Structures are given as C-alpha cells and as structure tokens.
Amino acid sequence: MNWTETLHTAWSAVRSHALRSLLTVLGILIGIAAVILTVGLGLGTQKDVASQIDSLGSNLLIVSPGSSTDSSGMRGGFGTATTLTLADAEALGSETSAPDIAAVAPEKTTSLALEANDTNWTTSVTGTTASWVDVRARELEVGSFFDEEDVASAARVVVLGSETATELFGRTNVVGQTVEIDGTPFEVVGVLASAGSDSSSNLDDIAVAPISTVANVLVGGTSASSVSTIYLQAASADQLAAAYQEAQAVLLNLHGITDADSADFSISSQEALVETATSIYQTLTILLTGIAALSLLVGGIGVMNIMLVSVTERTREIGLRKALGAPPWAIRRQFLTEAAILGLGGGILGALLGALGTLVLPALIGSSVVLSGAAVAGALGVSIAIGIVFGVYPATRAARLAPIDALRTE
Amino acid sequence: MSPSREAAEVVIELSGVRKVYRTGSIEFEALRGVDLDIRRGEYVAIMGPSGSGKSTLMNVLGCLDVVTSGTYRLAGSDVGDLDEAELARIRNREIGFVFQGFNLLPGLSAWRNVELPLIYAGVPKDERRERAAVALERVGLGDKLDNRPGELSGGQQQRVAVARALVGEPTMILADEPTGNLDSVSTVDVLNLFEELHAAGRTIVLITHESEVAEHAERVVRVRDGLIQTSEAVAA
Incomplete structure (x- = not known):
C-alpha cells in the first residue's frame, strides 16, 4: 500500500467524522496557538523594550518619590508619595556634590x-x-x-x-x-x-x-x-554607577535620612527597567508555556482516546483489510497517518488562531506581538509529532488485532 | 464436466490437522486430525452443523488462523509456520474471500471496494481501476462502478464481494455462507455466478450448512465433531 493510498484513506476517515475530529484536535489547537503567542509576545516585548529604552534617552537614572522597599507600612507606595521637591532637583544639579550627573x-x-x-x-x-x-x-x-x-x-x-x-x-x-x-x-x-x-x-x-x-x-x-x-543623565555610561551613588547621597542628606534602606525615594536605571520588563515577560512566558504544554498533553491524550475509539469502531474494517492481505505494518501506518493528520490539523488551526491572536492581542494588552515564521513551522512539526506519538498505541493495537476476532465482531 | 480434472494438481493439502483452543485451563479441540485434498478447478462444499468445526476449518483454509499440529500446504508452500506478514501476503495472493455479511466498506464505491486486494498487492492505480472494472463486469455490475454498497441490493453487494474475491486472480475462492443473508432470488443469482466461475476453471471452496446450497458443488465434504465424515461427489 503506497503513501497516496494511505493518505487518501486516512483523510477519508478523518473527514467522515468532521465534528469529532475537530473536537479531538481542540487541545492541540489551543496548545499550538499558545506556543505561537508565547514566542510572538517574547519577540514583541524585546522589540518594545528596546524602543522604549531608546525613547527614554540614554544613560538615565530615574528618581521616583516613595520607597520601592516595603520595610515600613507607614510610607506611601512607590511613585505615589510627594516626597521629591524642586529643591531636590536643584541639589542634584550641583557640580560639586554630584559631578557625574550631567x-x-x-x-x-x-x-x-x-x-x-x-x-x-x-x-x-x-x-x-x-x-x-x-x-x-x-x-x-x-x-x-x-x-x-x-x-x-x-x-x-x-x-x-x-x-x-x-x-x-x-x-x-x-x-x-x-x-x-x-x-x-x-x-x-x-x-x-x-x-x-x-x-x-x-x-x-x-x-x-x-x-x-x-x-x-x-x-x-x-x-x-x-x-x-x-x-x-550621567555624563557617560561609565559614570552611571557613580551618578547613582551621588544622587542617593545627595537626596538622603537633603531628606535627613541616615539609613539608605528607609529612603523616601527610589532611583532606578534603564537596566532596571529592562529587568522589570523582562521579568514580566518571563512570567508570561512561563504561564503560556505551561498552558501550551498542558494543552498539548491533553490534546495528545484526546487524539489517543479518539484513535482507540476509532480502532474499536472499525474492528471489522481492520479484520477485513487483514483478510484481504493488509500486513500489520500497513494497518499500523494507516492509523498513525490518521493520528498525524489529526495532529497536523490541530496544528494548522492553532497556527491560524495564533496568527489571529498576534493581530488582536496588541490592542488588548498594549504590547507588540510578532508572528514568527520559525515558531509556526516548529509548532506544525510538534503537532504532527504529537499525533504520531499518541497514535502509536492505538495503531499498534489495530495492527495486532487477529483477523478472525476482528471479522467476528458485529 | 472438465475431462482433465483427474489429472489436475492438488492445490490444497491438509494432513493430520489439529486445532486446539485454550480458554484459561479449558482446552477445546475444534479439529481433531483433518486430511483433505482439493485439486485445482474443483468446486467443493464443506458442510456441517454449527459446532462441527467447519468455521475453524474455514479459518485455517483462509490462513486467518494457524494450525496447532499437522500441515497445511497451499499452492505448494507450507503455511504452517509463517509469520503474520507472510500470512497476509498469502491471503492477498492465494485466497479470495466471500463472507456471509458481504463485508464491503460502506464509505467506498463498488470499484474502490473491489480494488482493495490490489492496493495491498502493490498494483499501480491505473491497472487497479482497469482490473476492478473487468471484475465488476464479470459479475454483471459493469454499470454500478461508482455506486456505494448502500445503494445496492443484498444480491448486488454479494456480487461486488465476489468481484473483490476474483480480482487478484487467487488460487482459491473461499466463500463462508455466501448466501446466508440473501433472499432466494439473490441466492440463485450468486450460486449461478459460482457455477460460471467454476466452469471457467476457478477453484471454489464453499462453506455452508444448507444442503440445497451444497448440492451446487461437485463434491461435498461433511464435517462433524472436528473430523471429516464423508467426502463424496454430488450426483450431477
């Protein structure tokens, strides 16, 4: 039995239960869409962060009112207190106490x-x-x-x-x-x-x-x-660390605070912003990767389940094909191909959903999402592999059916 | 009818065939030492009541089951110790099955059903189509090539199944209660078809429990309690 015949027969089997096939691949569909969005969001965030850092200026330190540490419940939250004044700004501009601040x-x-x-x-x-x-x-x-x-x-x-x-x-x-x-x-x-x-x-x-x-x-x-x-703004990138120290010293002195841990202001650098953005992205990545992995696992089990049902339903057909001369490998390949088609179908639908997501998501979360061709190709490969991996057991069961038992089934 | 029949070679040769089924600790001996020779071009009916072992004999003849002891030679080769893939090849090349329940695939047209054995034999597509059409023509369904089984009557469906059994030019056509699900008109139809095929030189083994059906064969083999009781020519 050649590949054309195998593919034709497998496709007919999938198509004859269109709704069931669609429901079967739902898990893979969601998993693949999540993979594509995860990668897209990662690339988009990298792009956003790069452009944001550029738009901010260069060699910057950002002083915000309030503490970023939560050591005291008495202080206002980060960015909400009004502890910074014009006097602070003037002091920071001093050539003598803060020479590295340009x-x-x-x-x-x-x-x-x-x-x-x-x-x-x-x-x-x-x-x-x-x-x-x-x-x-x-x-x-x-x-x-x-x-x-x-x-x-x-x-x-x-x-x-x-x-x-x-x-x-x-x-x-x-x-x-x-x-x-x-x-x-x-x-x-x-x-x-x-x-x-x-x-x-x-x-x-x-x-x-x-x-x-x-x-x-x-x-x-x-x-x-x-x-x-x-x-x-530090005079140069090399002076950022010194500028940070000076700004902290000037402000602590001006605010009469001795312990840097209880400062009523916080100083962050662009690097810190990058880290924040990256950590948000990493959280999202872990979340979406988890969804993707679980969904693909559930999807794979779904494929296995429906393939087992299919083998049971088609016991007579398998018996007949064997009686007509189908060797075990042909039967196995038949069902593996069917499972692979289910996997690929889920992958294609998932890729479409993911592509749609890359168009819709930016409007919802305000972050760029990039559709990566490599991610789509990889996801399709993975979806076929899932179909095959979870199809092995049902296909082997089909191949092992004894033709007399299979033909006897009513 | 065929004067050279006496000299025809033996294509099916069972000797001392035993088949034992085990269910847990219970042993059941379905065949208890069967000897049977069938020559090329013969039309043999195997008869027996249910439980006689005739279904087991049919499974053994069809290479759907392997014997416990004894030998089975089909078209010159011993099929006793072949593996599943080799048995599949024998079933594909040497045997054409006709079942009581037709066993056509409902989603496929008549010619797609008939070409199934050729697909597994690796015959190219154009040749398959051609040979399937010829076989359907042979059973009088040349105009039903694209009909699905659901669009055909029981008799027509069984004739499609006969075409499928013919198409691979097998050594033997093995029919298991082929008229069991048919009305009397279709029964005559199918039995006439077998007679035509026999007249054209085909080897046919027909398994049945109806003596009216068995009478159409040249020779009737009666099976009882796992043994062959009689094997006699039918008076023409």
Whole structure:
C-alpha cells in the first residue's frame, strides 16, 4: 500500500467524522496557538523594550518619590508619595556634590484642560526644565524648546506634543499661537516630533511648560514645589554607577535620612527597567508555556482516546483489510497517518488562531506581538509529532488485532 | 464436466490437522486430525452443523488462523509456520474471500471496494481501476462502478464481494455462507455466478450448512465433531 493510498484513506476517515475530529484536535489547537503567542509576545516585548529604552534617552537614572522597599507600612507606595521637591532637583544639579550627573530634568505632571479657538483637549501637562528635551532625547518638529531664562522668569510658554497640536489646531505648524491652559493663556513656542508611546503613556500627547510656571500658575498651593519624577543623565555610561551613588547621597542628606534602606525615594536605571520588563515577560512566558504544554498533553491524550475509539469502531474494517492481505505494518501506518493528520490539523488551526491572536492581542494588552515564521513551522512539526506519538498505541493495537476476532465482531 | 480434472494438481493439502483452543485451563479441540485434498478447478462444499468445526476449518483454509499440529500446504508452500506478514501476503495472493455479511466498506464505491486486494498487492492505480472494472463486469455490475454498497441490493453487494474475491486472480475462492443473508432470488443469482466461475476453471471452496446450497458443488465434504465424515461427489 503506497503513501497516496494511505493518505487518501486516512483523510477519508478523518473527514467522515468532521465534528469529532475537530473536537479531538481542540487541545492541540489551543496548545499550538499558545506556543505561537508565547514566542510572538517574547519577540514583541524585546522589540518594545528596546524602543522604549531608546525613547527614554540614554544613560538615565530615574528618581521616583516613595520607597520601592516595603520595610515600613507607614510610607506611601512607590511613585505615589510627594516626597521629591524642586529643591531636590536643584541639589542634584550641583557640580560639586554630584559631578557625574550631567543634566537634571525634574517632571511635575498634572492633567489639565487645554483650549484653543474653542477646541478643548485634556492632556498631561508636564512642568520641567530646559534640559528635559536633551535628557529625554526628544526632537522638535517646529519652533524651539523653552530655555533656562523662561524657567527663571516662569514664562507662559508651552511646547506641545504633535498629537496635542493636531487635536487643538488640526495641524502641527502652530508656533506663535495661543493656548489656554486651565484658563491661563500660553504661547506655543514649539511642537515636538513624534516619538510614539511607551508602556504607560502616549509620548505625543503632552504639553510641556517651564516647571516654575506649572508650579506657581497652574498648580499652586502646598503641592507647588513637589515633583513627580526627576530624570538624571550621567555624563557617560561609565559614570552611571557613580551618578547613582551621588544622587542617593545627595537626596538622603537633603531628606535627613541616615539609613539608605528607609529612603523616601527610589532611583532606578534603564537596566532596571529592562529587568522589570523582562521579568514580566518571563512570567508570561512561563504561564503560556505551561498552558501550551498542558494543552498539548491533553490534546495528545484526546487524539489517543479518539484513535482507540476509532480502532474499536472499525474492528471489522481492520479484520477485513487483514483478510484481504493488509500486513500489520500497513494497518499500523494507516492509523498513525490518521493520528498525524489529526495532529497536523490541530496544528494548522492553532497556527491560524495564533496568527489571529498576534493581530488582536496588541490592542488588548498594549504590547507588540510578532508572528514568527520559525515558531509556526516548529509548532506544525510538534503537532504532527504529537499525533504520531499518541497514535502509536492505538495503531499498534489495530495492527495486532487477529483477523478472525476482528471479522467476528458485529 | 472438465475431462482433465483427474489429472489436475492438488492445490490444497491438509494432513493430520489439529486445532486446539485454550480458554484459561479449558482446552477445546475444534479439529481433531483433518486430511483433505482439493485439486485445482474443483468446486467443493464443506458442510456441517454449527459446532462441527467447519468455521475453524474455514479459518485455517483462509490462513486467518494457524494450525496447532499437522500441515497445511497451499499452492505448494507450507503455511504452517509463517509469520503474520507472510500470512497476509498469502491471503492477498492465494485466497479470495466471500463472507456471509458481504463485508464491503460502506464509505467506498463498488470499484474502490473491489480494488482493495490490489492496493495491498502493490498494483499501480491505473491497472487497479482497469482490473476492478473487468471484475465488476464479470459479475454483471459493469454499470454500478461508482455506486456505494448502500445503494445496492443484498444480491448486488454479494456480487461486488465476489468481484473483490476474483480480482487478484487467487488460487482459491473461499466463500463462508455466501448466501446466508440473501433472499432466494439473490441466492440463485450468486450460486449461478459460482457455477460460471467454476466452469471457467476457478477453484471454489464453499462453506455452508444448507444442503440445497451444497448440492451446487461437485463434491461435498461433511464435517462433524472436528473430523471429516464423508467426502463424496454430488450426483450431477
């Protein structure tokens, strides 16, 4: 019996129980889809992390208020306390106490309504210093960033993100226009070039103004001097560690804290962000790999189960084929091929589902998912292998049936 | 009918064949020393009541079961100590089965059913199709090539089964109660077909418990209690 005949017969058998075959391969289908999504998510996350790190700037340290350690229940959570102030930012900029820190860009962020020509748009308003544009590695599309003088004089000037400009004016060439922020008129001096979005915010939908202006004119009150984040740029990659030490020493001193473990701020580096992103990805990978492995195991058992049912149902057919001269290997190959077709069918459907997932998932979880050709090919290979491995026992049983017993079955 | 029959070679030769079945500690001797010669071109009916051992004899003749002791020579070769794969080859080349329950595969057309033995013999596709069509023509179903068994009457289904038994040009056609599931008209139909095949020189072994059916053969072998009682020519 040649391969064409074997394949034809096996395919007929699978097709004659279409629904049952479909249900049988469900486990393999889910497993293969999970494999493809796992690999896709891994590649996508790597891509995201790389671009996020680039978009952040280079040689950065990020100082956040609150402690990242949980040694004391009394302190506010990471990032929520308002323990960082403008004074901290100024101290970190000191040449003498922090020589390895090249630039400091505090951020004071608040969400406010912007209005221009009767168009309203609520966005994140960031107050910062003139060095922000370099530290965050941003480019201007039109106009220029505000300078230190503007910061010193609390000038009412604003630099818009490209998306914010488009929302307010319908275009980005809007230097010289006036925008009212929370009722106060600001002059637009520049528009930022598009930078995309990172994991937490849209980098193109922002309004950047001098931190002095934001603190005094827009926020005011007791929280006027607090800042949400301070970005520090080390002079070079080699100086990152020294800059970290200096920033920690300066802030502990300023905050009157002796024990670094009870600091009311935390400093993280880009490497730390990479590690965080990677660890999130690893958790997801373990989870999805677990689902995939379990699902493939269940799928394989499903194939074995239905193949055993099939052998029992077709005992007479097997007996007849043997009486007509089918040797045991032909019967075994027949059922193995059928199991392999089931496995491959599940693999193909799983690959389609996985491919669909790579299109849908990014919108749901905000992370890129890359469809890998190698993963699809590998998954299809694995699905055939599962069919064959779990088909061996039923096929051997079929091949071992004694023709007289098989023919006698009613 | 055929004058040269006396001189024809012996194609089936059983001598001292015993078959013992064991179920746990219970032994049952289904065949207790059977000697039987069948010559090429003979039409033999094997008769006996149920439990006589005739089904066991049929399984042995069909190489579906191996003997406990004694020898069975089919077309010159001893099939006594062949393995499963070699037995499959013998069944494929030397024996054409016709069963009581037809045993056609319901999902396949008549010609796909008939070509099954040729598939296992490794005959190329075009030749299979050709030979299956010729065999179906031979049994009078040349116009039913593409019909599935469900679309055929019982008699027609059994004729498809006969075509399947013929197609590989086997040494012997072994029919096990071929008319057991048929009405009287179809029974005559199938028995006439066997007579035609016999007249054309085929060796036919027919197993039955009905004497009216056995009378169509040239020779009737009566089996009882695992032994051959009589073997006599039927008066023409």
